[in-house]
Amino acid sequence: DKAKWASGTAAIEAYVRDGMKLGLGSGTTSHWFVRALGEAVAQGLDVVGVPTSTGTRDLALEVGVPLTTLAAVERLDLTIDGADEIDHDGAMIKGGGACLLWERIVADASDRMVAVVDDSKLVDTLGAFPLPIEVVPFSWESTRRSIARLLGRLGYADPDLRLRTAGGETVVTDSGNYLIDAHLGSIEDPTALDGQLNWIPGVVENGLFTGIADEMIIGFPSGEHEIRD
Ligand code: DER
16 A cells, blocks of 8 residues: 555665665565665666565565575665554564564664554554464474463463464464464563563564664655654
């Protein structure tokens, strides 16, 4: 939609410079960015990108964005990626598109991360969007019980923890893991919860991205955008 287009395409002029090594985000807003990047490359922009999912990899190949890997480059200058929710401090819930693990690794390898979001993603408090938690398939039911115990101790009484499926099949991430979506409603201390969740044996990563986004580009249905620190 137009708000996602406005946000994703604005990132090029606002942040991308010749010679940059880029993290390429996942999701529909990021894919507008990748398409616009392909056009800029066709006009001579010299960049390389590390994709945050096989879906983004395939789109980058289709539109002609040269790809590299985090094995080949030490650091990335900039990652452009979307979010499912973002609060006024830039804390995010990510993982709606099942790509949160590679997204987190690529963002961590980047000097700067800019979130590209449509205006519907901006919230006062995170948590209305179910929190994705990536778990290894081995004994995931046991891991889910451990997550429930942690959340119970934190005051989330009887949390609704759902294994993510699509079309009746369990969703498997690019790394071969499963996702448990935690319907928490409202998360008071995202930074604390982030660390506590990842400590649980069997949890690989979770969708709380706090202290990662440096700026955000908010797109509006009018096709305009706004950049916020
Ligand atoms: O999964 C993610 O974290 C993606 O960034 C995604 O959820 C963003 O969604 P979008 O398709 O609305 O850009």
